Amino acid sequence: MDQTDWCEDNDFALAVALSKQDSPESKNSKDPTVSIVDDYWEINDPNPDIRALFLQYNQSYFWGKLLSVEVRWSPKMTLCAGLCIYQKKAGYCSIRLSQPLLKFRPRRDLVQTLLHEMIHAYLFVIHDNRDHDAHGPCFLEHMHRINSATGANITVYHNFHDEVNVYRQHWWRCNGPCKDRSPFFGYVKRAMNRAPSKNDPWWSDHQQSCGGTFIKVKEPEGYGEKGKKRKKLDKDNDNQTKITDFHHAKKVNDNIDRAQGTSISDGSRSINSEKSVDNDNQNSSISYATIPFSGKGYVLGSNDDKSSTANYRFPALMADELRYVKCPICHRTDIRHSIINEHLDNCLVLKEN
Structure with missing residues (x-):
């Protein structure tokens, strides 16, 4: 046998082997290359990487057209097993798979749900199909095509009622x-x-x-107790925030005397700082004395950029009025220090409602 005959015989043997892989007899075997929903995968790869599956199926059944599509687990989606989100203007397409529902199901359900959503993604991206719930002729055509090629059982709907009711x-x-x-x-x-x-x-x-x-x-067992513990923890955090704010305020300025209703002596001048609180209306009024300026400032038109403000001091309450703190509940950072307690009370009321 010469080399040419040997090559032809090997080519023929390879062709026979490939044809056997696609034959009906082979599809009924336990060969892991037969079907993506074969029982082999339930034992050897029960928890596959969904991104790896997506890339494999994209190349095998969607001609590599879905590389821009995102696929990820959704830990909070409990009403349906899968969802495909498409935003044309943003150029965004995302497949979400329900982790709570599919973790109870066999691997083949994960595969079939993923393929179902990939068909939607393909119609969105390639054919600009804007009907997110459509299972029309185009969807059915691809569904039957993939079912015939893989032995899967992709259906129009994949709501797992028993698993949904668990949540x-x-x-x-x-x-x-x-x-x-x-x-x-x-x-x-x-x-x-x-x-x-x-x-x-x-x-x-x-x-x-x-x-x-x-x-x-x-309601779930212990649900009410968790809510009470959370409210108590929030209240403790609020009290902690109020106390630490006052301690932290001491470090604002080393030159500020924090005596309330006292006189701050500065040479021959005196500055009175007073704060009165109306407990009935919970309104605060702050009065400041006029502060005479002493020292050197900028002279217009002069090249001398030095100024002396060493003897100038701000009232302590004015420094608090201009300082901003962060609310630990709504996380706003533009709350004035002087009204943080009232703001925290309002946030707690809104949170409880």
Whole structure:
């Protein structure tokens, strides 16, 4: 056998091997190269890197067109397994996968959910499909194409009802007539502590047909105790902030005398600083004496840029009035030191409501 015949025989053997990989018999085998949803992966790679999967599927089923698309886990998404966000003007496309829901599911559900959202991303980026909920002919065409090529079972919807209900720990029930009507019997179940209100699209219909009041009947174990501990911790932090602010104020200026209602002596002059507080109205009034200036200042038109202000002093309360501190609750940094306590009280009221 010469070298040419040997090469032809090897080419033929390679072609036969490749055809066997795509044959129906091979698809039923346990070869890990057969299908991306084969049971082999459930044992050998149960928790894959979603970015690595995305890159692999992008090259295999979407012709490498989705390299600009972001994919990441969402730790708070509990109503659906996957979501594709598209903003054309910003050139932004992101796939979010629900970590709480998919961690309960087999690996194939993760794969099929990812491929479902990648089809959406492909239609958004390539075909400028702006309907984020559309599962029309274009979506179905790609869905059937990938299902046929991989053996997957991508569907139009991927809401896992059992897993969604696990996270719905906050329950309310209406005390009106709808509590006896199927299928909900007056129950509203949510993953977050948000009571039914006029912000819900069905609220007006409920008011007309029932008119009952929703009463909370269930919440996660220990949820109320956590809230009380958090409020107590916030209150302790507020008290700590108020005390440390007054201690820190002593370091503002070494030349400032912090005596209240006393006389600050400066040579032959005296400066009176007074502060009166109305406890009933909680209003503060500050009065300052006129401060005569002594020393040398700038002379207009002169090249001498030196000035003497060594003997000039600011009143202590004026320094506090001009100093700004950061609120530990709303994190604003433009709060005047003189009104920080009143601001903290307002922030606490807003936070409790």
